[in-house]
Amino acid sequence: MADSSHGPASFWTQANALLRKNITFQKRNLKTNVGLIAFPFILCLLLMLIQVFINNVMDKPGNNCGCTCIDTKGDGTCEKICGIEYSTLDQVATCPITSPQEWPVLLQIPAPEYRATRADFLPFTDLPDESCKRTGSCPVTILLTGSNQSFGESMAGNLFKGASSLNSSDILNALANVPLGSESIPESSNFLEPAFSSNLPIYSIRSQCAPNSTISVPVELVSTTLQQVVLLRCEAQTHKSFFLTAYDFLNSNENGYNVSIWYNSTYKDDIGSRPIGLVRTPRLVNLASNAYLNFLRGAGIKMLFEFVKEMPKSETQSRLDFSSLLGALFFTWIVLLLFPVILTSLVYEKQQNLRIMMKMHGLGDGPYWMISYAYFLFLSLVYMLCFVIFGSLIGGWVVVMEIFPGFALYRGLSEFAHYSMGIDGMRWKDLNDSKNGMREVLIIMIVEWLIVLLVAFYLDQVVSLGSGVRKHPLFFLQKFQKRPLLSFPRPSLQRQGSKVLVQIEKADVAQEMEKVEQLVLEPSTSYAIVCDNLKKIYPGNDGNPEKFAVRGLSLAIPRGECFGMLGPNGAGKTSFISMMIGLITPTSGTALVQGLDIRADMDRIYTSMGVCPQHDLLWETLTGREHLLFYGRLKNLKGAALTQAVEESLKSVNLFHGDVGDKQAGKYSGGMKRRLSVAISLIGDPKVVYMDEPSTGLDPASRNNLWNVVKRAKQDRAIILTTHSMEEAEVLCDRLGIFVDGSLQCIGNPKELKGRYGGSYVFTMTTSSSEEAEVENLVRRLYPSANKIYHISGTQKFELPKQEVRIADVFQAVETAKSKFTIYAWGLADTTLEDVFIKVARGAQAFNMLS
Known part of the structure; x- marks a missing residue:
């Protein structure tokens, strides 16, 4: 690396x-x-295509305008004619209107309940009392103002002078002489006039102007037979009163005509600013203009205003605004x-x-x-x-x-x-x-x-939520503090002795604790990791007791050492590793990594730490090389140094040849992923490395190659390794610690542990089933205290005390036995590390059950 x-x-x-x-x-x-x-x-395009399809379906000629068959030549042949007069109400809006209807001119009349009456906020005393609203008899009022009273009186008398009845033979010309009004709401166009197809009355307006009236002009409303269907939607409030119109003649006289016309525009849309239809104002201008002509030239002079009509309209598309x-x-x-x-x-x-x-x-x-x-x-x-x-x-x-x-x-x-x-x-x-x-x-x-x-x-x-050590709530003030802020107090450096009970036979564990106590009082730079009474307790749930995952672990690991942690499943190894790498917070105690506290300085520890977790944490779409490039950059490798480190890492874990390093991690086998995780943990020369079962899933050749990588990597760095392979532990680890039920049971190098816990040889012999008794007699004659530990189908194993065994005597006895019965196989073996592990684990579990 x-x-x-x-x-x-x-x-x-x-x-x-x-x-x-x-x-x-x-x-x-x-x-x-x-x-x-x-x-x-794609979605918008699909929406647009649906809109086009709907429009094409709806825009067929038969959907736009109604059609009928008419015999136009009188010969019995039928000619299809389409137009607005044959259309339904749904089709009218899209039909062409080449000759729009001529509609009589109307004034916009306030509804009876909104007509002007006497009120405190109005200065006009000649207005009717408000009681007329209950009977619907309130007249419509026109307001006239100006600076010339005689001119105003003359104009008021000339405004409404039409005939009292309509001439049915020339209805349109007759309506030109009679001002009409309606309470209905006008449409947005003049193609249809709702006033002539409604239940509301159309009024013929006549003057009821009182003599010498200078303020307001009440007019009589005469209902006609024309009806209306649309109800009035007036946005007036109850305190408002409306006039039909207001004329301000300003300084008008016989020498000059200057007038301002005020009208109601109270029909608004929901937004509140735009009129919902046309404004009926043309007749207001016509009335004022005719009144002034009468004033100047006499009653015989008029400008007839017969009708209003819309401009011709072409056929429009029939469509549904699906998008909106x-x-x-x-x-x-x-x-x-x-x-x-x-x-x-x-x-x-x-x-x-x-x-x-x-x-x-x-x-x-x-x-x-x-x-x-x-x-x-x-x-x-x-x-x-x-x-x-x-x-x-x-x-x-x-x-x-x-x-x-x-x-x-x-x-x-x-x-x-x-x-x-x-x-x-x-x-x-x-x-x-x-x-x-x-x-x-x-x-x-x-x-x-x-x-x-x-x-x-x-x-x-x-808030760590199980994925990291949480910081103090005031961590952002740390730069202003002389001492770092912690979530819980540091243990006192003045210790009066260990509070952890240690069995007499665990002298090695007690010695390790004493070493840690000394290092806490007198730190040494030669030790990369120092764990001081580290504990992790998980709270009980659903009535279950607390779970002691780690029970006061004290451990010191110098640089250049690979320390192996052995133990059965659930012993607490992964919990210990998780505390050391910052995944979970210790319940009490602490650990120093390169002199930095894992509770307060984890961010600084990460810069010099490497981790190979128990489960591969990889991006499946990134290649092995891209993983190493990323983590190498995080370790501040750049340029040629980064490229060289990645190449060496890939070669060291056998992922370099055949473009394996450039394949996506998701396509790797389990063993290849494991090797990549090991390479990630070692890139960038970390001073402390944690490997949680690094060889899991590897074939023998890859495992042997990985062992060589770890052996080379432990120079000048501390490595903590957990494994279930006793062979791996014996090959890689300088010291071993057997961890059972959250406690360290023994510690030492493999030879020391085998010598301390393996004080016996294992004698194995395989014969026919009928000769098993001969084998047992042979062993008992040599070593009466031998203990049979295995027996199946002619194969027997005996545990022989080392202090009683002379290997030459065993060989001589076997050679003598061969002349008496058939021996298929036999062997004498020293105690293995696996035997030590089983013995320590069983003893610790039995002790915990008794205690």
Whole structure:
């Protein structure tokens, strides 16, 4: 492995490594990303195609205008004629109107309940009492003002002088002389006049102007037989009173005509600013003009106003605005498509412990959050920008609730959807519209982007949730403190002796504890790892007692040593490793790694630490080389040094030849993944390495190769290795510790342990079943205290005390026995490490059961 002496990687080096990894990871998911980006376009395209299909179905000639068959030549042949006169109400709007209907001119009359009456806020005393509203007899009032009283009286008398009855033989000309009015709401065009097809009356307006009246002119309303069907929707409040119109003649006289005409325009749409239909004002101008002509030239002079009519209209398409109906739904749906992608990516790294794996190899929180946030923000912006561009081409307590990001988002989406139903959509200038609230929404969301980022970062630091050591709630003040802030107090350095009970036969464990106590009082740089009374207790649930995973472990490991931890499943080995690498927090006690406390200085420990976890934590779409490049950059390797370190790592674990290193990790076998995890743990020259069962799943050749890698790697670094292979432990480990039920039972090198716990030989002999008794008699004659430990189908094993055995006597006895009966096989073996492990484990478990 290449040596790195450049110190911890800088913030920008870490950010660069993470960004490169993210970009490479996204390249591996190119198809998914293309599909994600293309989906809104495909969806919009599909929506557009559905719209075109619906329009084509609806826009057939038979759907636009009604048709009939007429015998135009009188010969019995039928000619098909289509037009508005044969159409249904649904078809009328799309039919061509080449000769629009001529409609009599109308005035807009206030409904009876809204006509002007005497009130405190009106200065006019000649208005009728409000009681007329109950009987519906209130007259319509016209307000006349001006500076010339005689002129005003003359104009008032000339306004309404029409005949009292209509001439049925020339109805249109007769209506030109009689001012008419209606309470109905006008349409947006003059193709149809709702006043002539409604249940509301049409009034013939006559003057009831009182003599010498200078303020207001009541007029009599005479109901005609014409009826109306549309009910009046008046937006007036109860305190409002309406006039038919108001004429201000200003300074008009016989030498000059200057008039302002005021009219009601109270019919608004839901937005509250735009009229819902035409304004009936032409007759108001005509009345004033005729009155002035009569004043100047006499009663015989008139400008007849017979009718109003619309301009001819061409045929329009019959269509259903399908896009607008589903616009809000698709806006919300498409925008939210990116959310689960981002969430899945973050949760994936958390769930697979990839986040903590990156931290273990030196990735700081600052670069992680900066790159992750900026990266996903960039994706979101590009995603939304593409969506907005595509859309452009085809096209009080609320504020408090918007503090919650979801409400602000949906408020903005709602406004977008509302404007999308218009012609122009939402423009930049609409942000200043106080009625839509978009400006407030954008301000809130920008502020929340910053606040939520800080809150998420803070919670990530102080709430571990089982995936890292949580920091003190005031960790951000640490730089201003002389001493680091801890979540719990450090143990006192003045110790009065060990509080852990040690059995007399565990002299080696007691000696290790004394060494740790001395190192705590007098630290030594030659020891890379010092564990001081480390404990981990899991609280009991559902009535179960507490679980003691680690019971006061004291251990000191110098540089250049590979320490092996042996123990049955559930002994606490993985819990110990998890505390050392920062996955879980110790219940009490502590450990020093390179002189740094695991409870307070884990971020600094990560820069010089390597980890091969029990389960492979890999990105399946990244290659082996890309993994090593990423973790090498986190260890501050650059340029040629990085390239060389990656090449050597791949070669050392036999992943270099045949382009294996350039295959995606998801295509690796279990053994190849394991070898890659070992290479990751050793890249960048870490001073402390943890290997949790590194050879699991390896074939014998790969395992032997891995052992050579570990042997070379332990120079000048401390390695803690857990394994279930006694052979591996004996080959790799300088010292071993057998861990049972959370406690260290014994410690020493393999030879010491075998000598201490293996004071016997194992004698094995295989004969026919009929001669088993002869074998047992042979052994008893030689060693009466021998203990039979195995017996099956002629094969027997005996445990012989070492102090009684002379190997020459055993060989001589076997040679003599061969002349008496047939011996298929025999052997004399020293105690193995596996025998030691079983003996210690059984003894410890029996002791714990008794205690």
